[in-house]
Amino acid sequence: MTILRTVFFLSDSTAITAETLGHSLLTQFESIRFKENSCPFINSIEKAEEVKEQINLAKQKNGAPPLIFSTLMAPQLKEIIKDSDGFLIDFFETFTPQLEQELQSTATHAIGRSHGMGNFSKYISRIDALNFTINHDDGGSLKHYDEAQIILIGVSRSGKTPACFYLSLRYGIHTANYPLTDTDVDISYLPKSLKKFRDKLFGLSISAERLHQIRSKRYPDSKYASLKQCKFEAQRAELIYRQEGIPFVNTTNMSVEEIAITILQEAKLYRHL
């Protein structure tokens, strides 16, 4: 029998930090199923009381105390939650005192700073990077490739687009991507238009089986999704990377985050955010 535990992520801001912390801890308990509730913007006594009631209700329903991952700052609101029937993990209360001592400095205890707006020029960098990526997705417009910090290349469905958007949206990096089409990989040759940007190229490779699985989802039983075609394209793409000395990452077992961070690190990209 799978055990079910209710979980609450509480924050006076987006709850992104509370969720990140909670998720990385909870993925360590595979035998338990967690029913998650995200509670962002808990910034008033009314809202805190409301969440407390939800927590207490969940306790009544399940028997076991709900887990609470909290990044609340305001002492008044924290008191309300402490008084609930949940099992509380208070992120700031745990680490802030240690840091205050080590840094010989008092924490501001200001709410919701880490995913807030930040300064105007960072906001603009982020929007500019995102617009750049939108305009340079899938081989769109090579006109401004000299402004790209990195250009991802790979066969269709090797993971270029999500990695690109992740890099621009999260790190403000001007990222373009260019598909190696059947014709390019057929002749085992780097497309001419890319040659002068060789220093900015980064390849994505993928196993033929995985590519076949992904392509089949959208275009089942097509030549495009056939294992034979996928094998052909995957092998030729890797050959191009090796022949041209282009760094590449094998995306077969990687999440979007892992692909993006690997590229960030290997290409030594400067993060704007």
Added chain:
Amino acid sequence: MTILRTVFFLSDSTAITAETLGHSLLTQFESIRFKENSCPFINSIEKAEEVKEQINLAKQKNGAPPLIFSTLMAPQLKEIIKDSDGFLIDFFETFTPQLEQELQSTATHAIGRSHGMGNFSKYISRIDALNFTINHDDGGSLKHYDEAQIILIGVSRSGKTPACFYLSLRYGIHTANYPLTDTDVDISYLPKSLKKFRDKLFGLSISAERLHQIRSKRYPDSKYASLKQCKFEAQRAELIYRQEGIPFVNTTNMSVEEIAITILQEAKLYRHL
């Protein structure tokens, strides 16, 4: 004089968790400047030893011990880092024992689970949502609006595009966005093409001053960026939302994350990820 402290984010995987948690703690110390080093994929003794050396070097250079935020799992690697000259904050070691006791279950201590690939259908949902957003950005193709979970509307540069991409890439939500152009706001009228999707509409409003500031960055001294034009558009857009009963959020002082999470919550969207 600003104090400078070096910071290391250590992980056997992406280091996203270590960075997120570390940042939210460090933003509480405004008087100190932090020089941050991200160290993802520390998954061998060699790499751990290398980081340890960097940490010790930073200590020699600065005097003060570098701060280390770690989500390392492997005991062997943790020992190496513990033995460094840094001040270590170990997220899992702090909370895992409490959780094991509360859950009456042993943590797997498997590395790098929280930003890993997850299952295939979640991967596909995410890619599908992202492709949907790419195809339905800025009023592109209304053909599949019935498949949208939400459609953001607002004047140019009110924050629609980044919020859309954030919702699709992070939460797998099919998000479209449609610009209220000068003509639409001129006649204070919801564009006809949107009427039948009214239940999916969510408006973004913004202060005229902020809009002027953002638009001026790209098109200084244009009519488009003038305060007068921005005032006109911002007021009319809000009028449309009110007249038509469309929920809306004022994005003036919000980050992309805050806008996205507010929409997620107010529109009660189902997260696929």
